[in-house]
Amino acid sequence: ETGVTQSPTHLIKTRGQQVTLRCSSQSGHNTVSWYQQALGQGPQFIFQYYREEENGRGNFPPRFSGLQFPNYSSELNVNALELDDSALYLCASSWGVQINTEAFFGQGTRLTVV
Amino acid sequence: TQLLEQSPQFLSIQEGENLTVYCNSSSVFSSLQWYRQEPGEGPVLLVTVVTGGEVKKLKRLTFQFGDARKDSSLHITAAQPGDTGLYLCAGAQGGGNQFYFGTGTSLTVIP
Numbered sequence: 475e476t477g478v479t480q481s482p483t484h485l486i487k488t489r490g491q492q493v494t495l496r497c498s499s500q501s502g503h504n505t506v507s508w509y510q511q512a513l514g515q516g517p518q519f520i521f522q523y524y525r526e527e528e529n530g531r532g533n534f535p536p537r538f539s540g541l542q543f544p545n546y547s548s549e550l551n552v553n554a555l556e557l558d559d560s561a562l563y564l565c566a567s568s569w570g571v572q573i574n575t576e577a578f579f580g581q582g583t584r585l586t587v588v
Numbered sequence: 589t590q591l592l593e594q595s596p597q598f599l600s601i602q603e604g605e606n607l608t609v610y611c612n613s614s615s616v617f618s619s620l621q622w623y624r625q626e627p628g629e630g631p632v633l634l635v636t637v638v639t640g641g642e643v644k645k646l647k648r649l650t651f652q653f654g655d656a657r658k659d660s661s662l663h664i665t666a667a668q669p670g671d672t673g674l675y676l677c678a679g680a681q682g683g684g685n686q687f688y689f690g691t692g693t694s695l696t697v698i699p
Contacts, residue, residue, distance in 0.1 A: 507686060516676050516689035530686045564630050571684045574638065579630030
Protein backbone atom coordinates (compact mmCIF):
# COMPACT_ATOMS: atom_id res chain seq x y z
CA GLU A 475 0.00 0.00 0.00
CA THR A 476 1.17 3.51 -0.83
CA GLY A 477 -0.57 5.38 1.97
CA VAL A 478 -2.58 7.36 -0.58
CA THR A 479 -6.30 6.83 -0.13
CA GLN A 480 -9.08 7.85 -2.47
CA SER A 481 -12.81 7.98 -1.89
CA PRO A 482 -15.20 6.80 -2.98
CA THR A 483 -13.86 3.74 -4.79
CA HIS A 484 -16.79 3.56 -7.19
CA LEU A 485 -19.40 6.10 -8.17
CA ILE A 486 -22.28 6.26 -10.65
CA LYS A 487 -23.60 9.66 -11.71
CA THR A 488 -26.07 10.95 -14.27
CA ARG A 489 -25.06 13.18 -17.15
CA GLY A 490 -25.22 16.83 -16.13
CA GLN A 491 -24.61 16.18 -12.43
CA GLN A 492 -21.64 17.31 -10.42
CA VAL A 493 -19.17 15.06 -8.57
CA THR A 494 -16.47 15.49 -5.93
CA LEU A 495 -13.66 13.00 -5.55
CA ARG A 496 -11.31 12.99 -2.58
CA CYS A 497 -7.67 12.10 -2.03
CA SER A 498 -5.70 11.83 1.19
CA SER A 499 -2.01 12.14 0.47
CA GLN A 500 0.71 10.06 2.05
CA SER A 501 1.91 11.42 5.39
CA GLY A 502 4.48 14.18 4.88
CA HIS A 503 3.61 14.78 1.23
CA ASN A 504 2.69 18.32 0.15
CA THR A 505 1.88 17.73 -3.53
CA VAL A 506 -1.09 16.03 -5.15
CA SER A 507 -1.53 15.35 -8.86
CA TRP A 508 -4.76 14.16 -10.46
CA TYR A 509 -5.01 11.94 -13.53
CA GLN A 510 -7.86 10.58 -15.63
CA GLN A 511 -7.47 7.08 -17.03
CA ALA A 512 -10.03 6.01 -19.62
CA LEU A 513 -10.51 2.30 -20.20
CA GLY A 514 -7.61 0.80 -22.13
CA GLN A 515 -5.54 3.99 -22.08
CA GLY A 516 -2.75 5.53 -20.06
CA PRO A 517 -3.51 8.17 -17.43
CA GLN A 518 -3.83 11.78 -18.58
CA PHE A 519 -2.63 14.63 -16.38
CA ILE A 520 -5.46 16.87 -15.12
CA PHE A 521 -3.70 19.21 -12.68
CA GLN A 522 -1.30 19.35 -9.78
CA TYR A 523 -1.53 21.11 -6.42
CA TYR A 524 1.54 22.11 -4.43
CA ARG A 525 1.16 23.67 -0.99
CA GLU A 526 -2.51 24.54 -1.67
CA GLU A 527 -1.83 26.29 -4.99
CA GLU A 528 -2.44 24.94 -8.51
CA ASN A 529 0.97 24.15 -10.01
CA GLY A 530 0.16 23.15 -13.56
CA ARG A 531 -2.80 21.96 -15.56
CA GLY A 532 -3.29 19.57 -18.42
CA ASN A 533 -5.65 19.90 -21.37
CA PHE A 534 -8.93 19.66 -19.45
CA PRO A 535 -11.87 22.10 -19.56
CA PRO A 536 -12.62 24.50 -16.67
CA ARG A 537 -15.45 22.29 -15.43
CA PHE A 538 -12.64 20.18 -13.94
CA SER A 539 -11.52 22.05 -10.84
CA GLY A 540 -9.63 21.19 -7.72
CA LEU A 541 -8.67 22.18 -4.25
CA GLN A 542 -5.92 21.32 -1.80
CA PHE A 543 -6.44 21.75 1.93
CA PRO A 544 -3.95 22.80 4.65
CA ASN A 545 -3.42 19.12 5.55
CA TYR A 546 -2.54 18.59 1.84
CA SER A 547 -5.50 16.36 1.10
CA SER A 548 -7.23 17.27 -2.14
CA GLU A 549 -10.51 17.27 -3.99
CA LEU A 550 -11.31 16.98 -7.68
CA ASN A 551 -14.63 18.50 -8.74
CA VAL A 552 -16.25 17.88 -12.09
CA ASN A 553 -19.32 19.90 -13.11
CA ALA A 554 -21.85 19.17 -15.85
CA LEU A 555 -20.76 15.55 -16.19
CA GLU A 556 -20.55 14.08 -19.69
CA LEU A 557 -20.59 10.44 -20.71
CA ASP A 558 -16.92 10.71 -21.75
CA ASP A 559 -16.00 11.60 -18.17
CA SER A 560 -16.46 7.94 -17.29
CA ALA A 561 -12.99 6.81 -16.25
CA LEU A 562 -10.69 5.83 -13.40
CA TYR A 563 -9.54 8.95 -11.58
CA LEU A 564 -6.15 8.61 -9.93
CA CYS A 565 -4.41 10.88 -7.50
CA ALA A 566 -0.71 10.74 -6.76
CA SER A 567 1.07 12.37 -3.85
CA SER A 568 4.70 13.37 -3.55
CA TRP A 569 7.05 15.42 -1.43
CA GLY A 570 7.71 18.42 -3.68
CA VAL A 571 7.57 18.84 -7.42
CA GLN A 572 11.18 18.25 -8.41
CA ILE A 573 12.16 16.09 -11.35
CA ASN A 574 13.26 13.02 -9.41
CA THR A 575 10.51 13.12 -6.83
CA GLU A 576 8.65 9.84 -6.68
CA ALA A 577 4.87 10.04 -6.80
CA PHE A 578 2.75 7.41 -5.08
CA PHE A 579 -0.63 6.58 -6.59
CA GLY A 580 -3.86 5.72 -4.86
CA GLN A 581 -6.13 2.92 -6.07
CA GLY A 582 -8.38 5.35 -7.89
CA THR A 583 -12.05 6.21 -8.07
CA ARG A 584 -14.01 4.50 -10.82
CA LEU A 585 -16.59 7.04 -12.10
CA THR A 586 -19.38 5.92 -14.39
CA VAL A 587 -21.57 8.55 -16.01
CA VAL A 588 -24.89 7.29 -17.38
CA THR B 589 -3.85 13.11 -26.96
CA GLN B 590 -0.89 11.08 -25.67
CA LEU B 591 2.61 12.40 -26.26
CA LEU B 592 4.11 8.96 -25.76
CA GLU B 593 3.27 5.97 -27.93
CA GLN B 594 3.95 2.49 -26.65
CA SER B 595 4.34 -0.70 -28.64
CA PRO B 596 3.15 -3.30 -28.69
CA GLN B 597 -0.25 -2.49 -27.21
CA PHE B 598 -0.85 -6.11 -26.22
CA LEU B 599 1.65 -8.91 -25.62
CA SER B 600 0.98 -12.52 -24.63
CA ILE B 601 4.00 -14.75 -24.12
CA GLN B 602 4.98 -18.02 -22.49
CA GLU B 603 6.79 -18.11 -19.17
CA GLY B 604 10.55 -17.98 -19.69
CA GLU B 605 10.47 -15.91 -22.88
CA ASN B 606 12.11 -12.50 -23.26
CA LEU B 607 10.29 -9.37 -24.37
CA THR B 608 10.86 -5.69 -25.11
CA VAL B 609 8.36 -2.85 -24.78
CA TYR B 610 9.00 0.43 -26.58
CA CYS B 611 8.01 3.97 -25.65
CA ASN B 612 8.42 6.60 -28.36
CA SER B 613 7.78 10.31 -28.76
CA SER B 614 8.74 13.23 -30.96
CA SER B 615 9.15 15.33 -27.81
CA VAL B 616 12.15 15.58 -25.50
CA PHE B 617 11.65 14.66 -21.87
CA SER B 618 13.71 15.69 -18.87
CA SER B 619 12.96 12.39 -17.18
CA LEU B 620 11.10 9.23 -17.97
CA GLN B 621 9.52 6.73 -15.65
CA TRP B 622 8.16 3.22 -16.06
CA TYR B 623 5.21 1.97 -14.04
CA ARG B 624 3.33 -1.30 -13.71
CA GLN B 625 -0.38 -1.25 -13.03
CA GLU B 626 -2.51 -4.20 -11.99
CA PRO B 627 -6.31 -4.32 -12.34
CA GLY B 628 -8.06 -2.23 -9.70
CA GLU B 629 -4.82 -0.63 -8.56
CA GLY B 630 -2.94 2.57 -9.22
CA PRO B 631 0.36 2.51 -11.14
CA VAL B 632 3.47 1.53 -9.16
CA LEU B 633 6.82 3.10 -10.04
CA LEU B 634 9.48 0.72 -11.36
CA VAL B 635 12.27 3.10 -12.36
CA THR B 636 13.18 6.71 -13.22
CA VAL B 637 15.76 7.57 -15.89
CA VAL B 638 17.01 11.11 -16.41
CA THR B 639 20.18 10.96 -18.51
CA GLY B 640 20.21 10.32 -22.26
CA GLY B 641 21.63 6.85 -22.94
CA GLU B 642 21.11 5.78 -19.34
CA VAL B 643 20.58 2.08 -18.67
CA LYS B 644 19.15 0.79 -15.40
CA LYS B 645 18.67 -2.80 -14.33
CA LEU B 646 16.17 -4.04 -11.80
CA LYS B 647 16.58 -7.81 -11.43
CA ARG B 648 15.23 -9.22 -14.71
CA LEU B 649 14.12 -5.80 -16.02
CA THR B 650 16.41 -3.55 -18.05
CA PHE B 651 15.40 0.02 -18.81
CA GLN B 652 17.07 2.28 -21.36
CA PHE B 653 16.57 5.99 -22.05
CA GLY B 654 17.34 7.05 -25.61
CA ASP B 655 20.32 9.28 -26.32
CA ALA B 656 18.04 12.12 -27.44
CA ARG B 657 15.70 11.60 -24.43
CA LYS B 658 12.72 11.04 -26.75
CA ASP B 659 12.31 7.30 -26.34
CA SER B 660 12.80 4.44 -23.94
CA SER B 661 12.62 0.68 -23.80
CA LEU B 662 11.88 -1.93 -21.17
CA HIS B 663 13.34 -5.41 -21.62
CA ILE B 664 12.23 -8.32 -19.45
CA THR B 665 14.33 -11.47 -19.36
CA ALA B 666 12.77 -14.86 -18.59
CA ALA B 667 9.28 -13.50 -18.00
CA GLN B 668 7.26 -14.92 -15.14
CA PRO B 669 3.47 -14.95 -14.56
CA GLY B 670 3.98 -12.36 -11.82
CA ASP B 671 5.16 -9.92 -14.50
CA THR B 672 1.62 -9.81 -15.91
CA GLY B 673 0.18 -6.30 -15.87
CA LEU B 674 -0.13 -3.00 -17.70
CA TYR B 675 3.24 -1.34 -18.28
CA LEU B 676 3.19 2.43 -18.62
CA CYS B 677 5.93 4.84 -19.53
CA ALA B 678 5.59 8.45 -18.39
CA GLY B 679 7.67 11.46 -19.32
CA ALA B 680 8.13 14.79 -17.59
CA GLN B 681 9.02 18.02 -19.33
CA GLY B 682 10.82 20.85 -17.60
CA GLY B 683 12.01 20.43 -14.05
CA GLY B 684 8.85 19.11 -12.50
CA ASN B 685 7.07 15.85 -11.84
CA GLN B 686 3.92 16.35 -13.92
CA PHE B 687 3.88 13.28 -16.11
CA TYR B 688 2.55 12.53 -19.57
CA PHE B 689 1.76 8.84 -19.74
CA GLY B 690 2.08 6.52 -22.68
CA THR B 691 -0.71 4.47 -24.18
CA GLY B 692 0.27 1.39 -22.17
CA THR B 693 1.33 -2.18 -22.96
CA SER B 694 -0.78 -4.99 -21.55
CA LEU B 695 1.46 -7.99 -20.84
CA THR B 696 0.19 -11.49 -20.11
CA VAL B 697 2.68 -14.19 -19.18
CA ILE B 698 1.22 -17.66 -19.55
CA PRO B 699 2.51 -20.34 -17.15
